[in-house]
Amino acid sequence: MKQKVDYLIVGQGIAGSILAYRLYKQNRTFVVVDSGLKNSSTYVAAGVMNPLVLKRFTLTWRAQEFIDYNRRFYREMEGFLNIKFFYELPLFKLIESEDEKSFWQHRIKKASLNDFMEEELIKAPSSIHPSANYYLGKVKQTAWLDTKVFLESFRSFLKNNNHLLEEKIDYSSIKKITINRLSLNISFFVKVRLQ
Numbered sequence: 001m002k003q004k005v006d007y008l009i010v011g012q013g014i015a016g017s018i019l020a021y022r023l024y025k026q027n028r029t030f031v032v033v034d035s036g037l038k039n040s041s042t043y044v045a046a047g048v049m050n051p052l053v054l055k056r057f058t059l060t061w062r063a064q065e066f067i068d069y070n071r072r073f074y075r076e077m078e079g080f081l082n083i084k085f086f087y088e089l090p091l092f093k094l095i096e097s098e099d100e101k102s103f104w105q106h107r108i109k110k111a112s113l114n115d116f117m118e119e120e121l122i123k124a125p126s127s128i129h130p131s132a133n134y135y136l137g138k139v140k141q142t143a144w145l146d147t148k149v150f151l152e153s154f155r156s157f158l159k160n161n162n163h164l165l166e167e168k169i170d171y172s173s174i175k176k177i178t179i180n181r182l183s184l185n186i187s188f189f190v191k192v193r194l195q
């Protein structure tokens, strides 16, 4: 059976999955084509959501906005798929020297990072290093996405609703069209077969 769809998404990583979910919510028709690799970036990722660059203790771009969005979005998706994969967990930075310790405290005060860094450092337990004088700095508002559970549960949803084509796209099927000598447009001519 041939079927016309508004959108063809190549790849069911985190990007393709979220795009597909958004299109589904907007009642658009779409198909996700994915070859089903078990070693894709999303599949093997640590899944850490961390607003702080741990080398210089600087905030990432639009950190608070993205954290708030992530919270809302992944909770909504958990409800939609009826499974848990988003965990709000603390992240601890290992502080290995007195200089780093002072730098941590200096950054909180200088850059008003109280919403993202715990001022008080914790003495690292001996299980981390028995002899060294290490500390742990707590980064706030961090989370962990269990990417395998996320991908697999969303894949089941796609499969059960005829939105998934388990195939590898052959990039040579992409046709280039030249318009007006200068601009270049690219269009796909892919026959989508759904069982």
Ligand SMILES: Cc1cc2nc3c(=O)[nH]c(=O)nc-3n(C[C@H](O)[C@H](O)[C@H](O)COP(=O)(O)OP(=O)(O)OC[C@H]3O[C@@H](n4cnc5c(N)ncnc54)[C@H](O)[C@@H]3O)c2cc1C
Pocket: 010, 011, 012, 013, 014, 015, 016, 033, 034, 035, 036, 037, 040, 041, 042, 043, 044, 045, 046, 047, 048, 049, 167, 168, 169, 170, 171
């Ligand atoms: C080891 C590791 C750890 C990481 N840890 C983190 C982390 O802690 N936090 C963080 O934010 N980021 C992390 N990242 C980065 C993050 O995983 C990636 O930025 C993100 O997963 C990219 O997602 P994606 O959807 O763009 O691509 P992918 O996850 O690579 O998805 C692409 C999909 O497309 C499919 N595909 C490709 N070509 C074709 C084709 N021709 N036909 C059909 N299907 C095709 C692939 O099979 C795959 O399923 C990590 C990455 C790695 C490798």
